[in-house]
Amino acid sequence: MRLKVPSWLVQSVVLTSLLAVSTAQAGAPSASGTSPMLAPPSLTLLCRGHAPLDANALRRAMRRRLGRIVTTAATSNPRGSWIAPDGSGSGDGVAWAVRHIDAPVELDERALSNVDDVEVLATLRAHTAHVIVAAATNPSEPAERARCYAELARIAFLAWSDDVVGIGCAENGLFFEASESIRYALLADDLLAALSPSVATRMVVLLRAPFVADKDLLEAACQREFGNAFETSAVAVVGEHAAVSHDGLVVTMSPRDPLEFDPDAEGDLRRKQALAAHRAVLHLEVRGPAGGEYEQNRSRLLARIVAASWTDDCLGLVWNEDTKIVPADSSLLTRLRDKDPVAASKQAANPAVVGVETKDEEMEAAIAKARQEFDRASSFFRGGGAIHVKFPFATRAGSEEHIWVSVDAIEGDEVRGTLGNEPVDVEGMQLGSRVVRKVAELSDWLYQQDGALVGGYSIELLDRRQKAAERRGGDKK
Numbered sequence: 001m002r003l004k005v006p007s008w009l010v011q012s013v014v015l016t017s018l019l020a021v022s023t024a025q026a027g028a029p030s031a032s033g034t035s036p037m038l039a040p041p042s043l044t045l046l047c048r049g050h051a052p053l054d055a056n057a058l059r060r061a062m063r064r065r066l067g068r069i070v071t072t073a074a075t076s077n078p079r080g081s082w083i084a085p086d087g088s089g090s091g092d093g094v095a096w097a098v099r100h101i102d103a104p105v106e107l108d109e110r111a112l113s114n115v116d117d118v119e120v121l122a123t124l125r126a127h128t129a130h131v132i133v134a135a136a137t138n139p140s141e142p143a144e145r146a147r148c149y150a151e152l153a154r155i156a157f158l159a160w161s162d163d164v165v166g167i168g169c170a171e172n173g174l175f176f177e178a179s180e181s182i183r184y185a186l187l188a189d190d191l192l193a194a195l196s197p198s199v200a201t202r203m204v205v206l207l208r209a210p211f212v213a214d215k216d217l218l219e220a221a222c223q224r225e226f227g228n229a230f231e232t233s234a235v236a237v238v239g240e241h242a243a244v245s246h247d248g249l250v251v252t253m254s255p256r257d258p259l260e261f262d263p264d265a266e267g268d269l270r271r272k273q274a275l276a277a278h279r280a281v282l283h284l285e286v287r288g289p290a291g292g293e294y295e296q297n298r299s300r301l302l303a304r305i306v307a308a309s310w311t312d313d314c315l316g317l318v319w320n321e322d323t324k325i326v327p328a329d330s331s332l333l334t335r336l337r338d339k340d341p342v343a344a345s346k347q348a349a350n351p352a353v354v355g356v357e358t359k360d361e362e363m364e365a366a367i368a369k370a371r372q373e374f375d376r377a378s379s380f381f382r383g384g385g386a387i388h389v390k391f392p393f394a395t396r397a398g399s400e401e402h403i404w405v406s407v408d409a410i411e412g413d414e415v416r417g418t419l420g421n422e423p424v425d426v427e428g429m430q431l432g433s434r435v436v437r438k439v440a441e442l443s444d445w446l447y448q449q450d451g452a453l454v455g456g457y458s459i460e461l462l463d464r465r466q467k468a469a470e471r472r473g474g475d476k477k
Contacts, residue, residue, distance in 0.1 A: 225308035303341035
C-alpha cells in the first residue's frame with residue numbers, strides 16, 4: 001500500500017527520491033549561455049506508449065487546471081502564458097518547450113540507483129518513449145532555477161498521462177517510479193528542493209500488537225514532546241499509515257510484518273525475548289541531505305517521535321540497517337532523547353543475558369573461582385572501592401537468572417545492595433530493587449582498579465565463547 005499524503009507533505013515524503021536524467025541522455029535542446037556547471041533545467045517523463053503532443057489539449061488544461069489566460073503566441077505581457085502549436089511556450093516569465101520523442105531514454109545503473117524494487121526497475125526499463133519539458137534558458141541563480149523548475153513542473157503535471165511510468169529532472173540524474181501522488185507533488189512550492197538528492201534514516205520498532213495510526217493520539221504525543229514549536233496540522237494519517245512534519249523534516253510511520261529470525265542465532269535473552277514476543281513492526285523513515293549534521297538531526301527527530309509515542313506494546317527497536325535489537329528497558333526513553341540518540345540507545349543499559357546449560361563444567365569452575373577469591377573483592381570494598389557481585393535469582397520459568405548487584409554493604413556472610421540491571425524474568429524485581437544475599441550464593445564479582453577489570457570470571461568465559469562462535473561463523477562464510 002502506498003502512502004498518499006496531503007500537499008504540505010509531498011515535498012519531503014513523496015518526492016524524497018524523485019530525481020533526474022541528464023540533458024544529454026534526455027535529448028533536451030541546448031540553451032544559449034549554458035552554464036558549464038549546471039545542466040539546463042528540464043523534466044523527463046518516461047512513457048510506455050506513443051502519445052503525440054497536442055498543444056491545444058495542453059492549452060485547455062492550463063486554462064482549466066491553472067486558471068491562466070493562455071494564448072497561442074507571445075504577448076506583450078512578460079508574465080503572460082502562451083503555447084504555440086509546436087509545443088514551445090512561456091508562463092510566469094519562464095520560456096520552455098515540450099517535446100515528445102518516440103524512443104526510450106538510455107538508463108544506466110546510476111540513473112536507477114535509487115530504485116530497489118525489481119518490478120519497478122523492469123517497468124522503467126521497458127518504457128518506449130519520453131516527453132521532455134525543457135527550459136529555454138539556463139539560469140545560475142538558485143532562486144531563478146527554483147522558479148524555472150516550478151514552472152516546468154506545472155507543465156509536466158499538465159502533460160502527464162496514464163502512459164507515464166517514470167519521471168526525472170536534469171538537476172541530478174536519477175529516476176523514480178511515477179504515481180498519482182508524485183504527479184500532484186509537481187505542484188509543490190519548492191520543487192527544486194524536493195528534487196535534491198536525499199538519504200534515509202530509518203528505525204524499526206518491535207510491537208506486541210499491530211500499529212494503529214491515530215491522528216489525535218499522535219498529535220497529543222508530539223505536542224507534549226515538542227511543546228509550542230509543534231503544529232497540530234503537521235500530522236497526517238492515511239489508512240494505516242501516518243506522517244509527522246517538524247523542523248522541515250517529515251517522518252513516515254508504516255506498519256510492517258513481523259521480523260523473521262532464528263531463535264538459536266540470538267544469544268542475548270533480552271533480545272531473544274523481544275523477538276519472540278513481537279507480533280508486528282512499525283517502520284519509521286525520514287529523508288534529507290547526506291552529511292553528519294543532517295543525519296544527526298534526522299536521528300534526533302526519529303528518536304523523539306518514537307520516545308513520545310512509546311507504549312507498553314513497544315518491545316525494542318533497530319536503527320537503520322543494524323542487526324542488533326535494542327531491547328526496551330527503564331532508561332531507553334531517556335537515551336532516545338540524548339543529543340546522540342543512536343549511540344546512546346545502542347549503549348546497553350543492562351549487560352547481555354546469555355543462556356547457559358545447567359551442567360556447564362566451565363561455568364561451574366568460574367563460579368567456584370569467584371567464591372574462592374571473594375576476599376579480594378571484599379578487601380577492595382572495605383578500602384573504599386566500588387564492587388559489583390552477581391547472584392542467581394529464581395525466574396518465573398523455574399530456572400535461574402544471574403543478575404549483578406551494586407554493593408552497598410558487606411555484613412558478615414551477607415551482601416546488601418541494589419540490582420544493577422533490569423531482570424529479564426524475575427517477578428517483583430527491577431533495576432534498583434534492594435536485595436540481601438548470602439556470600440556463599442554469589443556467582444561472580446568484579447571491580448575496576450587502575451583502569452583494569454578485576455574478577456568477572458563468568459564474563460571472561462562468555463566473551464571467549466562468543467569470539468569462538470564468531471570465528472566459526474566467519475569460517476563457514
